Amino acid sequence: MLYTNQQRHLLNLHYIHPVPINRFTKLLQENPSLENLHSYSALHWSYIFNLPVAKTKEFPMKFKEISELPIVELLRGIGCFPIPYCHSNYPEELKQLCDSPAVLYGKGNIDLLKMHPRVGIIGSRKATDYSRKALAFIVPPLVDHHIPIVSGLADGADTMAHQAAIEYGGDTIGVLGHGFSHMYPKKNQQIAEEMARNHLLVTEYPPYFPPAKWTFPMRNRIISALSSALVITESVERSGTMSTVEHALDHGKEIFAVPGAIDSPLSAGPNRLLDEGAKPLWSGYQIIDSLQ
Structure with missing residues (x-):
């Protein structure tokens, strides 16, 4: 992969200040080529980033x-x-966000970012075996049609x-809420390594950046943006899963939900x-028909 001087300058700056691209607007308007950033004073950086x-x-x-x-x-x-x-x-899908990642860091098969459509599958960190059973009906048809699965590599x-x-x-494709030098949860280290070899991991954070409470809600908008449709297996009413759904709805994505027992939280x-209009899902073929 080749990089222009502008791209390298953006990468260098993002490495020390990893914020979305909208935080760079003032800088790009003032200095589109990002040349001579080494001459910027702390006061100038304060003005650029409103800090x-x-x-x-x-910063200098x-x-x-x-x-x-x-x-x-x-x-x-x-x-x-x-x-x-x-x-x-x-x-291009990430550019539809108002706060697109300024840099996307990847490990694995970059060609998966060029495959369309892709389907996001998310749910509770406390998901039960019901989610696993549901995925046995949902995932095989998607695989047969060469549709990558996007999720957040969280527990559950x-x-x-x-x-x-x-x-x-x-x-x-796994979207992480931290840099590659960290792994959360720790027990997912093995599957993360397999995905980095044979599939794809992406994050908007440089390798040194640790997980934090706020990085995971931020990660959810990337899951939504990379997915042509979103599937929810199990979730309580108020959760990070629902925040991902809100992002998907904002961008006109199709939402599928797996119906569940009325006595299950x-x-x-x-x-x-x-009840609010999502499509009930019991087979991956329903998603394929909708996307076509």
Whole structure:
């Protein structure tokens, strides 16, 4: 993957200040080529990012240090390929977001970002065996039609979705809420390594960036954007799963929900979505018919 000087400058800056592209608007309007950023003072960075000078006082030194390193080559050394917003390989779907990732970091098969359609499958971290049984009816038809499965590699339903895609011989994309030097939850280390080899992991955070409470809700908008349709297996009414649904609805995505028992708290979310107009789902062929 080749990079222009502008893309390398954006990557260097994002490495020390990993924020969405809308936070770079003022800078790109002032300096579209991103040249001579080494000359910017802490006061200027304060103006660019609308931050107190106390928070930008180390920016000049950090940018100088990062610019002297072969960041692209170092990332390649750990199997990571960065895709800046202005790069031709950057997914067009992510550009529909008001706060698109300024850089998307990937590990694995980048060609999965060019495959369409893709289907997101999400649900509760406490998902039961009911989700696994439902995926046995949903995932195989998608795999047969070469449709990658997108999810967040969280515990529960997300992990089940990735596992089902792999077990049935399909492709899957995991969207992380942290950099590649971390793994959350820890017990997903093995499947994450397999996906990094044979499937795809993506994140908007540089490798050093740790997981935090706010990074996972941010991650949800990427799951939604990369998915042509979204499936919810099990979820309580108020959860991160529902925030992903809201992102999908904002962008006109088809929502499918697996109906559940009325006495199950984890079916409250999908059943509520069905009442609000989501499509009931019991077979992956329903998704295929809808997408076609």
